[in-house]
Amino acid sequence: MSTNNVVVLDNGGGQIKAGLGGERDPSAVVPNCLYRPPSSKKWLHPNPLNPTTHADEVDLTSVAVRRPLDRGYLINPDLQREIWSHLFSTVLHINPAQSSLLLTEPLFTLPSIQRSIDELIFEDFNFKSLYVADSPSLVHLYEASQRPDGLVSKAQCSLVVDCGFSFTHAAPVFQNFTLNYAVKRIDLGGKALTNYLKELVSFRSVNVMEETFIIDDVKEKLCFVSLDVARDLQMARKTGKENLLRCTYVLPDGVTHNKGFVKYPDQAHRYLSFADGAPSAPLETKEDMNHLNITEMAEDRKRVDLTKTEFDVTNERFLVPEMIFHPADLGMNQAGLAECIVRAVNSCHPHLHPVLYESIILTGGSTLFPQFAERLERELRPLVPDDYHVKTTTQEDPILGVWRGGSLLASSPDFEAMCVTKSEYEELGSARCRKRFFH
Helix, strand or coil, X not given: CCHHHEEEEEECCCEEEEEECCCXXXXXXXXXXXXXXXXXXXXXXXXXXXXXXXXXXXXXXXXXXXXXXXXXXXXXXXXHHHHHHHHHHHHHCCCHHHCEEEEEXXXXXXXXXXXXXXXXXXXXXXXXXXXXXXXXXHHHHHHHHHCCCCHHHHHCEEEEEEECCCCEEEEEXXXXXXXXXXXXXXXXXXXXXXXXXXXXXXXXXXXXXXXXXXXXXXXXXXXXXXXXXXXXXXXXXXXXXXXXXXXXXXXXXXXXXXXXXXXXXXXXXXXXXXXCCCCCCCHHHHXXXXXXXXXXXXXXXXXXXXXXXXXXXCCHXXXXXXXXXXXXXXXXXXXXXXXXXXXXXXXXXXXXXXXXXXXXXXXXXXXXXXXXXXXXXXXXXXXXXXXXXXXXXXXXXXXXXXXXXXXHHHCCCCHHHHCEEHHHHHHHCHHHHHHHHCC
């Protein structure tokens, strides 16, 4: 089987990463949805998210969104078929009947959903063969290949923390197999964080409850993980020049700009300028902020109150990612990420505990928040025995890490033997074929 004939599809709840096995990067990263602008009667396919796409040309204000996956699971196979069909024919330009498919699937997917997926793949698209993988094992495979002399590779063991669009998993992996009995989940991910930010901004400033893509952009550009929540809350209460957290986001107006943007880009990084535990900012920063505030106050009077074309965020910037670490503070009956990791490790054999704590791999878009890894290590340290090391590694590109692992697996000489063929599926049915994948 030629590697070029293996399509690798990391079918996430937020984005699809798709390309050919053996490549370093996917050919396309596309939002896994259809959208409809207020001016259109038709549902449209989003453009691939790559630098060559002129996304500025598309105004995503108040678009309606339909997603085939809800809370990580396929609920609308017809919609997924439509999205995949467009992806295969117009983006990847492949013929499924002459290709094999490596597909990622969420952990603990129900058999009824697995049947729907198998029907899509073999009956609707007529793929030659299929291999279904879970994200943690692919992340582990890729990281082990990147550092052949590292601990992950030598011990053949890691703890993959995947903060995705729909939920967050802490998954121990041993010898390239995810230990399903030890996997722990928090039922929130990037989507929940965006929704929380929508609520905060809508309550305080301007109604953005329908602005999914815009608030995603605000979250990605302005949110960060706090290393000292009490201090940052105090900082956020300050007025004028003292408030280093305040940032202004300008909404698209559909005339001069179709994308939102941060009004003063250097504002977004000011929180890094004060050292951990420092009570206030350097003098020049204060003066700089004073100048910005005078400008903004004039702007505020002219624009925000009257036309609502921009809004400020302060403590929202760290309160939103805080959900991952302390969901209970928001009334969610969920353990925080550090506790989730400890529970996952404790579900494994004691001999694995020290190596799991020392080989935590962070993947998924939500791990891109500044200071994420540092905060997680701080939260874990008091919960882990003193004689164990705690070490986290953030993937080089946490959004593409799973796909790259899949691409590596698809190019291995054993891949063909691991797949279920179309004829096996027709003869044995979905349930018996699935046993091949050790889920």
